[in-house]
Amino acid sequence: MTESKGKVMAREAKNSITISGLRKSYEQPSKAGSAYAIDDISFEVPQGQFVTLLGPSGCGKTTTLRCVAGLEQASEGRIEMGGEVMFDARTKQHVRPEDRPIAMVPQSYGIWPHMRVIDNAAFPLRHGRNRRKGPEVRQRALEMLEQVGLAAMADRWATQLSGGQQQRLALARALLGDPQVLLLDEPLSNLDAKLRAKLRQELRSFQERFGVAALYVTHDQSEALALSDTVIVMNQGRIEQIDRPERLYDHPRSSFVADFIGSANLFPVRDASSGPGGGVLTKTDIGPVLCARTGQGEEVRYHDGGFVCVRPEDVGVRTGGTGATPGDNEFAGVVESAEYLGDRLELVIRTGDVAVTASTRAGQNLRPGGEVVIRLDPASTSYLAS
Ligand SMILES: Nc1ncnc2c1ncn2[C@@H]1O[C@H](COP(=O)(O)OP(=O)(O)OP(=O)(O)O)[C@@H](O)[C@H]1O
Ligand SMILES: [Mg+2]
Known part of the structure; x- marks a missing residue:
């Protein structure tokens, strides 16, 4: 049977x-x-x-x-x-x-x-x-x-x-x-x-x-x-x-896929090495970023190059300025533009020379020129080797 x-x-x-x-x-x-x-x-x-x-x-x-x-x-x-x-x-x-x-x-x-x-x-x-x-x-x-x-x-x-x-x-x-x-x-x-x-x-x-x-x-x-x-x-x-x-959408293997399916922040990686908790520690233009995800699954190929990938909705944003010291995977920035789209706020945030796109719930007091801290949760941040 x-x-x-x-x-x-x-x-x-x-x-x-x-x-x-x-x-x-x-x-x-x-x-x-x-x-x-x-x-x-x-x-x-x-x-x-x-x-x-x-x-x-x-x-x-x-x-x-x-x-x-x-x-x-x-x-x-x-x-x-x-x-x-x-x-x-x-x-x-x-x-x-x-x-x-x-x-x-x-x-x-x-x-x-x-x-x-x-x-x-x-x-x-x-x-x-x-x-x-x-x-x-x-x-x-x-x-x-x-x-x-x-x-x-x-x-x-x-x-x-x-x-x-x-x-x-x-x-x-x-x-x-x-x-x-x-x-x-x-x-x-x-x-x-x-x-x-x-x-x-x-x-x-x-x-x-x-x-x-x-x-x-x-x-x-x-x-x-x-x-x-x-x-x-x-x-x-x-x-x-x-x-x-x-x-x-959640696990693109390459920067091409991440960019083609939906929108993605892609930060070029200068150096990648083994990080805490089995993650990948990268050096990028916004600073050191720890990624818990990789595009290649278990086998990670470390090399100079590749990208850190994070979706706009996975970028955390809070008010910055005095008393808001960035922690790990956090970066100080300034709101460059804020577009209200009814259910959400589309932000472009400048940190150093890098523009980061974030999509947050409307309601927060985030205006162009405002200081903010962005947080890239390692759990939703990927290291893509190509
Ligand atoms: N009959 C042909 N002779 C020569 N080159 C061709 C011919 N048909 C397609 N190609 C080339 O082969 C490549 C792939 O073409 P193809 O038509 O398969 O693309 P596609 O993905 O269907 O594109 P689209 O979305 O524009 O329809 C292109 O570089 C195209 O210029
Ligand atoms: Mg065709």
């Missing part, structure tokens, strides 16, 4: 996609020192999970997605789906895009304007991997349109849909291909803010309801954090960090 349950669990934990060591350059491979669009990318998309590639423009998100889809071929690496090899650079194995268990929703939705809504939706049923014939095709397409709230518009031309409706049509069409994985390249970027927020919730609930895995591309961090089980942060063709959204 226990054993068979164990087997089921093992099967459920199977990966829909496994990518290992993927590398691709658009330039001639012979060209010395040519830059890679993606450079040694490895990650997994577990069955039924929502995984997001997040990073700035040009970091290689679309290239990664197109390699997964089979629309591009990498020069190195391997791609497996559901345990089967789809691509292997060494053996030159390459399964054609239409034979992979995926459906892609490109940024522009890829809807055909010369077709009616129903024929757009039915396309993968008529021409896809598991093609069918007869009245069943229209029936299944209609059922899916019903699910996405478009059944009443089935016989309209696709161009007669609004942006949000086109997005839902693209999703319906993708799901009708019965994919194991949905590949979505910034599918919400053409929509207004309100519709985006609504559709991203719909997208997530469709993905869960149909039990498919999703590999989603965006450069919008709030979208990534709101939607994903796992976020893969990319920078210049490489992966910086793979983590759950809340871990990314």
